[in-house]
Amino acid sequence: MEEIGLEEKFEIEKVKWEKTLEEMGLDKIWKKMVAITPFPGKTPMFAEVWFVMPFTRNFFREVGINPELWQRLKYENFVEWSYRVDRAVETSDRCMKEKIPKEEIYWTKNLCYLSHPPAYLCRPDVGKSSCVALYGKYATCEYVHVDDFTREVYWVNGYHNEDGIPVHRWTVGADENISKYFDAEDDVAFTQSTAEHTAPASRKELDERLDRRHLRTGIKIRDAPKKHWDPYDWGMAVRDVITDLRIESFPKWVHATLYMSCVSMISSTIAQSVLTSSEFFIYVYYGLNTTALGINYNLFSYVPLPPMIRVLIGLPQETFVKRMSQLFLGGYDAFHRYTCKEKKIPNLFKLKRYTFEHGQFFPHYKGIPPPMVIARAIPPSLQKINLKQFLETPPSKEFWEILESEARANRETGEIPPADETGRMYFLLDPSIEPLKAKDFPPMDFNEGQIWPFDITREKVEIMVEEGYDGSGRNIEYYSELANKKMGKK
Known part of the structure; x- marks a missing residue:
């Protein structure tokens, strides 16, 4: 039997996807959603995400999304991811040299994005050990980001890790729509090489690197998603090219496994701008376990997939979120912070403030869901799902x-019909626990973040604040236990 070519395979998957949208009537709905798309008339890949995520529906409408703002957001997304890891290395180095008192272990100043991807705060020692558990002792991990509308790779940037610590940043490439926003700091970081990082020698070369071709297929790095439908497949294609580049530039790294972490702009920005750790963990669960959303392709991919991830995504969603929170933050939940200042990433700050004031699932859920409520959120799905996959x-x-x-959940079986039968395109959250409000918390600095117990309620937050807790994580165990006693909890 003759093997199907890349273009033919891509077209088959594309037609199948378009048919699904058409059968559910989503194609007609998308044409009317001009207020939330920077390119009216164009359907983005992963359009399903745009339908169900309040992030796109509300914030893009609020700011008046347009092509220029879309490009600017791509830049802000790039620099925030990159500087997060640089800062994490600095924090890790400091914490390993200093003896951190017990009461300051979870101080936000001692937490960092030494996570993979750098999207959730953790203790440096835990980040180090989890990296080894996830990737092995030696690993190179490159992040591959793709524009939802053009299907082009627009930046590839990552790190070589030794013993769980990023020791060298490697910027493979970034297109001209990213570099046109560079300031002096960015030019040093991404167009100059030092002992700590390697990059192309100019903005022009930074863009041209994405034109490097696959030796067998001739496909450019930037065009891989145009020839491969699924993020895992474009990750495989890009990985082949990056492997060749690594052999040329870093022969001493050939012993290390090369990982690709592949994602689209919209999914990346959602992950980067979550309010809390618990919220991020449910998106990780959906990104790698898309059956939860009734989608037959990956929204995010690791290439190759680390065995530890394969085990974790087999858990119910609630269990997954709780275990991840326990593993990385000792059972606490963090309000995530930005590493870059507002001057550099003003639009991401607008997004964070909007979400903090309204809540992540506004308008169907008004307020900020406590971590235990987020862990048990039931997403909309394009196919039939069962509560057993989500709740423990x-x-x-x-x-x-x-x-x-x-x-229309069935109490006996736990089954929930697909969205085209119910019309539900929003998350459902447990109303028995009152939503949190922005005013409940001490003043929020989005360059600092805050950390709270996983079991917070409005009552517990109020008691902790009254007793003097400032959200910084210092003495959090003391204030949490004090609040529990006042609430009569054992």
């Missing part, structure tokens, strides 16, 4: 009422 404990009485009335 039964729904509360109030939650059951919503699940039955709005999702």
